[in-house]
Amino acid sequence: MEKLKRIEDIQINPEVIGEAGMENDVLALPEALDEVFRNKDLRVKEPFAIHYVVQREKDSQDVHVSVDVSGEIETFCVRCLETMTHSVDLHLETDYMPASPEMSKNLEEERVSSETGYYRKSIRLGDYIASELVLALPLRFICDERCKGLCPGCGANLNKEECRCEKKPVDPRLHALAELKEKIRKE
């Protein structure tokens, strides 16, 4: 299976799409995903699997593409700060139409919706996948909806341990006094 160092390398020449369409599986290497996410808090250890199916509409220049992307991102929970794994399981459907001459060079910017894109010589599917991957990321990573987070007082991870704020700290002087009283009582 083809291993890609850059996700934008996923490009399709529309002229080679036959009647039956085409199908492909590629792997996007961790470095390709780092380039997409550009966030040092998001780590990708294993390649992402990308499967795409391309079909040309009959007697038309329009091309339909469906894409499935799956992989895992390692990051940390914003509530409890524990390491967590975020699974990516993205299904995308989009149509591509021939671009008109007045459209800019960056056809990904010409998209009016995630469902309709444009192409010139090649269909730049990788650019689309990259932007959809970023859009699909949650704003905040949370390990579990029920995550109780850290106690702002004592910093205890409330998923794992009890808050220590309740228990008043033992004053060592009181402890010494108690020992002294005990000694006097015995004498």
Ligand SMILES: [Zn+2]
């Ligand atoms: Zn958490």
Ligand SMILES: [Zn+2]
């Ligand atoms: Zn506490």
